Amino acid sequence: MLLFWLVLLPILSSIVAYLNKRRLTGYLLGLTQLLVFFMALITAIDVYTNGTIIYSFGGNAVNIGVNLVADKVNIIFIVLSCAFFPIMLLFNYHKSYMNKLFLFLFLILQGLINGIFLSNDLFNLYALIEVSTITVSILIMYKKTSHSIYDGILYLLINLVSMAFFLLGVGYIYKIFGTLDLTLIKQQLTNVTSTPSLILPYTLIITPIVLKSALLPLPRAHGTPSAPSIVSSVLSGIYVTSSLYLFIKIQDTFSPAIDTASLFLSLGFIISILGFVLALSQNDIRLILTYSTISQVGLIVFGLSLASDYSYYGSIYHLLSHAVFKSTLFLTAGMIIEEYDTRDIRKIRGLFKRMPFVTIIICFALLGISGAPLFNGSISKYLIKKGSDSTQFLEYGLIIINIATITYLMKYTSMFFGSSKKSKTPPLNQKIALISLASLCLLGGIGGQIFINWLFKLNIQIEALQYLEKTIIYILSLGIGYLFYEFIYKKSNFFMTIRQLELSFNELILTITLFFTGLLSYLLLVQ
Amino acid sequence: MEKIFNGESISILLFLIGVYGLLARRNIIKTVIALAIMQSAIILFFLTINYEDGRIPPIGDVTIHTAVDPVPQALMITAIVIGVAVTAVSLTMFISLYHHYGTTNWLKVINKRRED
Numbered sequence: 001m002l003l004f005w006l007v008l009l010p011i012l013s014s015i016v017a018y019l020n021k022r023r024l025t026g027y028l029l030g031l032t033q034l035l036v037f038f039m040a041l042i043t044a045i046d047v048y049t050n051g052t053i054i055y056s057f058g059g060n061a062v063n064i065g066v067n068l069v070a071d072k073v074n075i076i077f078i079v080l081s082c083a084f085f086p087i088m089l090l091f092n093y094h095k096s097y098m099n100k101l102f103l104f105l106f107l108i109l110q111g112l113i114n115g116i117f118l119s120n121d122l123f124n125l126y127a128l129i130e131v132s133t134i135t136v137s138i139l140i141m142y143k144k145t146s147h148s149i150y151d152g153i154l155y156l157l158i159n160l161v162s163m164a165f166f167l168l169g170v171g172y173i174y175k176i177f178g179t180l181d182l183t184l185i186k187q188q189l190t191n192v193t194s195t196p197s198l199i200l201p202y203t204l205i206i207t208p209i210v211l212k213s214a215l216l217p218l219p220r221a222h223g224t225p226s227a228p229s230i231v232s233s234v235l236s237g238i239y240v241t242s243s244l245y246l247f248i249k250i251q252d253t254f255s256p257a258i259d260t261a262s263l264f265l266s267l268g269f270i271i272s273i274l275g276f277v278l279a280l281s282q283n284d285i286r287l288i289l290t291y292s293t294i295s296q297v298g299l300i301v302f303g304l305s306l307a308s309d310y311s312y313y314g315s316i317y318h319l320l321s322h323a324v325f326k327s328t329l330f331l332t333a334g335m336i337i338e339e340y341d342t343r344d345i346r347k348i349r350g351l352f353k354r355m356p357f358v359t360i361i362i363c364f365a366l367l368g369i370s371g372a373p374l375f376n377g378s379i380s381k382y383l384i385k386k387g388s389d390s391t392q393f394l395e396y397g398l399i400i401i402n403i404a405t406i407t408y409l410m411k412y413t414s415m416f417f418g419s420s421k422k423s424k425t426p427p428l429n430q431k432i433a434l435i436s437l438a439s440l441c442l443l444g445g446i447g448g449q450i451f452i453n454w455l456f457k458l459n460i461q462i463e464a465l466q467y468l469e470k471t472i473i474y475i476l477s478l479g480i481g482y483l484f485y486e487f488i489y490k491k492s493n494f495f496m497t498i499r500q501l502e503l504s505f506n507e508l509i510l511t512i513t514l515f516f517t518g519l520l521s522y523l524l525l526v527q
Numbered sequence: 528m529e530k531i532f533n534g535e536s537i538s539i540l541l542f543l544i545g546v547y548g549l550l551a552r553r554n555i556i557k558t559v560i561a562l563a564i565m566q567s568a569i570i571l572f573f574l575t576i577n578y579e580d581g582r583i584p585p586i587g588d589v590t591i592h593t594a595v596d597p598v599p600q601a602l603m604i605t606a607i608v609i610g611v612a613v614t615a616v617s618l619t620m621f622i623s624l625y626h627h628y629g630t631t632n633w634l635k636v637i638n639k640r641r642e643d
Contacts, residue, residue, distance in 0.1 A: 123602050123605075127605060127609060130609050130613065131609070134612065134613065134616050137616075137620070138616070141620065141623070144623070146627040146628065146640075146643065147640065147643070149620065149623050149624050149627055150624060150628075150636060150640060152620060153555075153617065153620040153621065153624055156616065156617055156620060157558060157559075157562070157617060160562055160613055160617070161549060161562060161565070164542075164545075164562070164565045164566065164569060167569050167606065168542060168568075168569050168572065171569065171572045171573050171576060171599075174573075174576060174598070174599065175576045175577065178577075502637065504553075504633050504634055504637050505553075505558065505633040506549070506550055506551070506552075506553060506633060509546075509549045509550055510550055513546060513550065
């Protein structure tokens with residue numbers, strides 16, 4: 001199987017979709033999406049039976065040309081991404097703005113995201129990310145309301161600036177190593193005698209990736225409140241996942257020379273709590289979800305930085321689960337906004353009476369994200385916790401993060417209650433899309449042990465007693481979260497002040513520059 | 528003196544000028560210009576990687592020892608193309624933004640958004 005078809009086929013289908021008439025493209029897109037999905041599945045089976053696949057463009061030797069690499073981790077993400085895009089397209093099939101230009105951009109984005117997962121070459125990554133930035137920013141401002149135009153241009157410029165840092169870092173890497181291939185860089189890392197010379201390129205490269213993977217709490221720099229709901233869903237689900245995968249890859253390459261595990265461990269915890277404070281203070285349901293992404297990414301980075309196989313793979317599993325439940329939440333949020341014609345959570349009441357089907361789907365996703373037993377979040381959180389067993393206070397840190405998650409979800413559930421008259425049920429295509437996502441949440445939890453055993457060769461046995469303990473901790477966390485929400489959040493003005501905070505473009509750039517200089521000086525001092 | 532003013536130091540200086548422009552200027556057009564300055568700095572940086580005096584362009588029948596490294600040059604052609612596209616897209620978006628808000632200032636745009 002040739003790996004580049006996974007990138008090329010969606011792009012080719014987008015061109016055909018752009019040139020053809022609408023009636024024909026429906027069938028054609030369905031077919032190509034199915035084809036891409038099965039290709040991804042076949043590649044995955046191939047990788048799991050025969051080991052890593054490397055495709056070198058132009059038939060060059062591995063250390064000369066540009067390579068695409070499919071290994072056991074990234075192929076899972078590709079299968080997920082190839083399953084997601086058809087669901088998103090199905091969900092949005094009847095929308096009026098789904099014209100050929102939208103499809104063109106959306107399918108190109110699919111190809112580019114697959115490319116980001118597969119690419120093993122730094123300059124290739126730069127080009128792919130840059131093009132996907134342009135595509136995403138056009139998709140954000142697609143509806144052309146004044147809010148979305150501002151969000152689009154802000155997203156574009158901030159990411160372009162950060163990618164300029166990335167490219168400068170790539171230049172330094174080439175100067176030191178004479179190659180841009182990540183595998184070769186890792187091999188040659190042992191030959192570098194002076195580690196400080198690696199710090200500047202590393203910092204230049206990691207800063208944009210940290211920004212892209214939502215680890216800096218700047219929501220306007222990744223997901224955005226005014227975009228169409230499937231675009232937000234793709235951004236917060238798959239796109240953030242691809243950036244976090246890059247984070248994993250870069251960390252993996254440079255970790256023998258530059259040790260940042262303890263730094264990112266504390267940063268992950270801080271960001272997780274900060275994301276919670278920011279999410280709790282918002283009234284816009286889209287913004288609550290966006291900040292919740294930041295909080296979850298903090299948890300994932302926390303787990304990745306723990307020195308343990310269990311928490312490492314637990315984080316990767318959480319990354320997969322996060323993509324599923326966060327996109328479910330964004331899609332349903334889009335439906336709610338359409339129905340109530342507002343994004344203000346205080347004005348949305350009686351959701352359970354008005355849209356019962358949607359509420360049940362939201363409940364599934366909320367149970368997943370808060371780590372309720374039997375849902376996908378519980379398996380990943382259990383694994384992350386298992387990795388932190390050696391140190392007691394890390395375990396407490398995890399429980400705090402989970403209580404924080406539950407607290408802002410309490411706020412989210414406040415719109416369920418109250419009275420309202422029933423509206424018409426959603427169309428069939430949206431129902432199918434949502435049910436498949438919600439069942440993935442449940443399936444990832446029930447079959448979680450089997451999946452993890454199968455994918456990562458990690459044998460976990462969750463005993464009945466542990467399950468009981470987990471359930472008790474979960475119920476206790478629910479109680480504490482509820483009390484915090486009722487008695488501290490509602491009586492405090494602190495959250496009100498945070499809500500008013502909005503950074504302008506220059507301040508956002510300042511934040512990025514400060515992060516960059518902070519990281520640089522920390523590494524120079526420690527080394 | 529030659530050692531201090533080489534391609535690398537000049538390009539870093541240009542890059543920092545670009546960063547200053549992004550931090551200190553509130554005009555959106557000037558932001559796009561600052562971004563273009565940063566891109567030029569990066570192109571200069573790449574082209575001077577591993578450059579030594581007396582090297583010739585890698586065209587035609589030259590031995591590997593006398594020619595400059597062709598990879599950065601090939602990369603920069605791509606980067607220039609991306610840079611042009613990026614500038615065009617940002618300016619187009621700026622025109623739309625200007626039609627909606629009637630200002631070129633980042634802060635005024637934020638203030639008008641709050642009023643909406």
